[in-house]
Amino acid sequence: MAVDVGTDVLIEVEGVEKVFDVRRKAGFLRRERREVRAVDSLTFTVPRGEMVGYIGPNGAGKSTTIKMLTGILTPSAGRLRVAGIDPSRDRSRLAHRIGVVFGQRTTLWWDLPLIDSYRLMRRMYRIPDARYTENLARCVELLELEPLLEVPVRQLSLGQRMRGDIAAALLHDPEVLYLDEPTIGLDVVSKVKVRGFLRDLNAEQGTTVLLTTHDLTDIEQLCRRVMVIDHGRLMYDGELEGLHDLGGGERTLVVDLERELPPLELEMVASARVVKVEGARQWLAFPAGQSAAPLVAEIAGRYPLADLSVREPDIESVIARMYAGGASVKP
Numbered sequence: 280m281a282v283d284v285g286t287d288v289l290i291e292v293e294g295v296e297k298v299f300d301v302r303r304k305a306g307f308l309r310r311e312r313r314e315v316r317a318v319d320s321l322t323f324t325v326p327r328g329e330m331v332g333y334i335g336p337n338g339a340g341k342s343t344t345i346k347m348l349t350g351i352l353t354p355s356a357g358r359l360r361v362a363g364i365d366p367s368r369d370r371s372r373l374a375h376r377i378g379v380v381f382g383q384r385t386t387l388w389w390d391l392p393l394i395d396s397y398r399l400m401r402r403m404y405r406i407p408d409a410r411y412t413e414n415l416a417r418c419v420e421l422l423e424l425e426p427l428l429e430v431p432v433r434q435l436s437l438g439q440r441m442r443g444d445i446a447a448a449l450l451h452d453p454e455v456l457y458l459d460e461p462t463i464g465l466d467v468v469s470k471v472k473v474r475g476f477l478r479d480l481n482a483e484q485g486t487t488v489l490l491t492t493h494d495l496t497d498i499e500q501l502c503r504r505v506m507v508i509d510h511g512r513l514m515y516d517g518e519l520e521g522l523h524d525l526g527g528g529e530r531t532l533v534v535d536l537e538r539e540l541p542p543l544e545l546e547m548v549a550s551a552r553v554v555k556v557e558g559a560r561q562w563l564a565f566p567a568g569q570s571a572a573p574l575v576a577e578i579a580g581r582y583p584l585a586d587l588s589v590r591e592p593d594i595e596s597v598i599a600r601m602y603a604g605g606a607s608v609k610p
């Protein structure tokens with residue numbers, strides 16, 4: 280079943296701030312008070328059905344944002360609505376509409392077999408029988424949980440536990456799913472499984488997803504839209520493609536020559552330069568906004584060219600530059 284991405288706004292964040300009052304020891308008896316502005320004038324909306332990546336360096340304010348969106352934390356200022364509900368005021372009503380996975384900790388009962396956690400959640404959320412049975416069956420099949428259901432959670436591997444947690448977050452059919460680092464510590468195969476599951480969930484059930492991760496492959500494979508936060512402030516909100524053009528992005532021309540040569544010296548295209556040489560292969564960086572054609576023409580005309588390909592700017596390096604550039608020191 281395909282679900283239309285509607286125009287209704289499911290998550291509304293307007294001028295939101297979160298300031299923590301931190302006290303720390305500064306001598307024998309003296310304590311120092313300090314304010315940490317974890318989230319600062321944050322404004323964005325997420326329409327129903329969208330899957331949005333939410334990225335930023337350590338301490339940027341991502342988890343704080345998610346905690347405010349679940350109602351665990353109350354904003355210091357600004358306005359928040361999720362499915363029309365003010366999260367911190369009506370946290371228990373909101374709980375029926377949202378699902379949350381914190382990759383760093385589990386919501387499952389540590390000592391109980393996995394299936395018992397699900398039975399408890401069914402009661403907590405008063406999930407109707409038919410819906411529970413159907414949702415559990417779907418998650419068990421797609422997340423390959425069958426052999427794990429009778430295993431106590433403490434005995435599960437990290438990847439198994441994460442799949443168990445994702446299922447737990449979805450048993451009550453939430454409209455919104457917040458994922459805070461759902462692939463952290465997972466091996467390559469488990470990451471692929473989790474991503475495939477999330478993609479299908481979003482496409483088939485129309486679940487709105489806010490995804491926080493340090494693994495940019497998650498974002499590249501799942502999200503068209505990405506938001507970048509640093510020091511509590513939104514630095515970028517737009518298509519993933521648009522990030523490529525930021526911060527003086529470069530494309531790379533990979534040139535295979537017929538034989539090993541010293542780094543190519545170009546006369547006509549001065550903006551290109553050799554960044555790496557390996558045997559008969561050379562890598563030339565040139566501005567992302569510029570056509571590769573004159574560069575290719577010059578190389579083909581002056582050197583023994585065997586093959587070539589163009590690579591788009593590597594998103595990792597664009598993001599790294601962005602984090603480095605935005606790292607202003609705050610008092």
Ligand SMILES: Nc1ncnc2c1ncn2[C@@H]1O[C@H](COP(=O)(O)OP(=O)(O)OP(=O)(O)O)[C@@H](O)[C@H]1O
Nearest residue numbers: 299301315317335336337338339340341342343344
């Ligand atoms: N309960 C708290 N009390 C005081 N300071 C806090 C609290 N929670 C978070 N902070 C601070 O707020 C800032 C943002 O933290 P947050 O956990 O939101 O970052 P993050 O983007 O999730 O980082 P990471 O990628 O490391 O998970 C940090 O400076 C952190 O130390």
Ligand SMILES: [Mg+2]
Nearest residue numbers: 341342343459
């Ligand atoms: Mg975090």
